[in-house]
Amino acid sequence: MNLSFVVLIFILPLLVFAVLGLAGMYLRPRLAGLLATGITGIVFLLSLLTAWIYFRLPVHSAGIYQPVIPVSFEWLRFSDRLVATLGILLDPVAVMMLVVVSFVSLMVHWYSLGYMQGEKGFQRYYAFLSLFTFSMMSLVVATNLVQMYIFWELVGISSYLLIGFYYTRPAAIAAAKKAFIVTRFADLGFLIGILLLSYYAGTFDFGLIVGNHASSVGVVSSSFAGLKVVEWAMLLVFMGAAGKSAMFPLHIWLPDAMEGPTPVSALIHAATMVVAGVYLIARMFPVYYFHAPAVLSLIAYTGAFTSLFAAIIACTQTDIKRVLAFSTLSQIGYMMLSLGVSGYGQQDSAGYTASLFHLFTHAMFKSLLFLAAGAVIHAVHENSILRMGGLRKYMPSTHLAFLVGCLAIAGIPFFSGFYSKEEILIAAWEHHKALFFVAWLVAGLTAFYMFRLYFTVFWGRDRYYHHPVNEAPRSMRIPLLVLSFISIVAGYVPFGRYVSAAGHFSETHFYPGIAIASVTIALIGILIAMKMYARPNAFPEKLTKKMGLFYVAACNRFYIDEGYLFITKKIIFNPIAHTVAWVDRHVVDGMVNAIAKITEEIAFRIRKMQGGQVQEYGLIMAASATGLALLLIYLATN
Amino acid sequence: MIQEIPITHVLVLSSFLFFCGICGFIIRRNLITLLMAVELILNAVSINFVVFNKYLFPHQMEGLFFALFVIGIAAAEAAVAIALIINVYRRLGSIQVEDVAEMKY
């Protein structure tokens, strides 16, 4: 079966970006939006078709899904195996990501028709959304490290453009810059890691690096400062992944990125871009497992710490989008944790499968939560939950959607989140009991803060709203309904059959004990939240006073941002940057200016020689001719 | 004539005329007098060629023709120069060399 049509999945969004970017001003906004949404719909159908065809290809024998490369275009060739190509790699993970990205993108496109209606720059918004879709999808089908890096950066740029969409607001500009700079800094590590890895493995290609249990990398035995070179390379690659996926301490950009429009937060900062790091680790998993197991443990610990850290902070935040942002941080921490504890091979790769399964379901319910939050913000014109309450009477559909999302994320049975979280907990239990307890605690905290959010917004104190609070328009409600449905149903996909570390089928055992434990702690969290927030009372106040300093610290996100600011201002800017700037201005520029000044002076002096007076020329000509003749005679006679 | 007057005398005469022309070219402030100095130079050159022809190559006529052409070109050049001078006079009202300085930087 010829899979070359797959290339359309990438060309179409790129074309839409080009058309809307160049000619968007000449189209009516509605038309631009419908065009983008329509094309995204086509792309989604093509992705589904690709998945359908891929999983039925006869190439897969012995129950292992082989990667398929339908398109590959050689770009730069350094040597026999070291060649940078642009191509499309289809394997179970890539195909799954294609479906996820295109689906969430379609929902966001549709939703934005209603949410962004009347905004200035509507066409520009859709152009950037298409650019993002193109970059993200090309990233997940990258055949080699170079292509992945290119699209990694492109995704970063799309994120920058979209966070700073309201470019007249200083907070948005600052947030966009922060996001880009932090991820760029992380990408420095990523680049060095790529270079190290490709130098020692002799190739950029994923298939060659990862194939045969990553044997091509194993031959390297040199080491540096106690770690093998491979371990350094994979550590640096993890640095890149940590930046993009907002792991501690590179998480600072994600809460600020909420300055962008809410659909953007749903698409980029909940469902797709931030999971690029998880995707990268999953891609390079054999290398991690076989040659850098220490780094894999580090990944697990970082993921666990981030999820706990973010969950604590989320309990104290009062901006609806910030709570969701910290929740995203926490869930990605789960994914990293699960990858970190995973094994390899048919029986053992539960962690890997669980992580990607959670990625899949998280994309669905987190985007649902963000879109529902967007509907609330759109109706109330307000971000802070302290000024919301009792909205269940005014917005029934949104209320239902938000409730479904909260139940999914809390891990209540029959909703998708339960199944994926279960698998993660099982994987943690099988490999690392301490991390299991952390994950279990975080599950409880997750339920608590999500339902705190839910009860405060939709129940709580009945407030008086200045403008009439309307239900969201139909273009916003339909994606919410679809996503709610998927959030329930997605849990039943037999994920392990399709995606696992070595391509085999993977079945997970069912531990009833763990299921009961997780559901119990989730219910406890929900009940505490209900008690504290469903009706207005003084209990939250008393609790915050009792927690005192710890509460204040958590509320201020444990002052990590201030720490970074201190380091950059006092340590980097003042001594180093000022000196360098001085040298640049006075020494380097000074030299160039001096040359220019000298030239000018000389020119000014010489200018008088060409006076334009013909007689002067005649005089000099005659004098020179005489002089030359004298010289010649003198030379000839001697 | 050849027997009576040595060639160097005639050549000295023509070079005196030539250098008079050069001096006049450098000194003169009026465009027309400048032109007259140039005519002096060309005239001296013609004498030179003719004299060489007569004294050194009496069988040939190259010198004659050269002088002929020089005179022809001098005529053409003088015509164009006069036209230019008239034009300059119309525009600037004066034919002093210093006044023709509009295009000077």
Added chain:
Amino acid sequence: MTAGQFIFYTMAFIMVAFSVFTIFSRNILRSAFYLFCVLVTTSFLYFMLGYEFMAGVQLILYVGGIVVLIVFSILLTSHIGHKFPWPSKRKLMAGVTVSLAGFLLAVKVLCCYPFPVVHEKVKLPGMKEIGRQLLDLDTRHSGYALPFEIIGILLLAAMVGAIMIAKKEK
């Protein structure tokens, strides 16, 4: 001193004196007249050398054409009776020095060089020979047909150019 020598040295004296007056005269019309005298004397020199054709051409073109043209332009453009000021001292000094230096150098070179003068008597060329050679009909020597044509075109161009430049703009 033979008659030829006497005539030659007289003519030489006149040419030298009048050329000096041409460049140092303060009255423009007088300069033109001195130039006229120099040119006429030159044609006498050509007569002495035996080249009547050249002398004729000199008289017609130079004297009758160019000097007349110069006088016309003087009348058209400047104040005839106006006494022009001396040029600046610097310019004067520079000009005189350079030309004096050049002249002395030229004299030195000319005196020291042994010119291979041919003393035999040769028949002087008449109009017929000149014409034949101009038009390239003489097979013993190469002709001058090309420069002849070019001069024709040049003169045409000069004529047209002069008319274009000097005509009054409507």
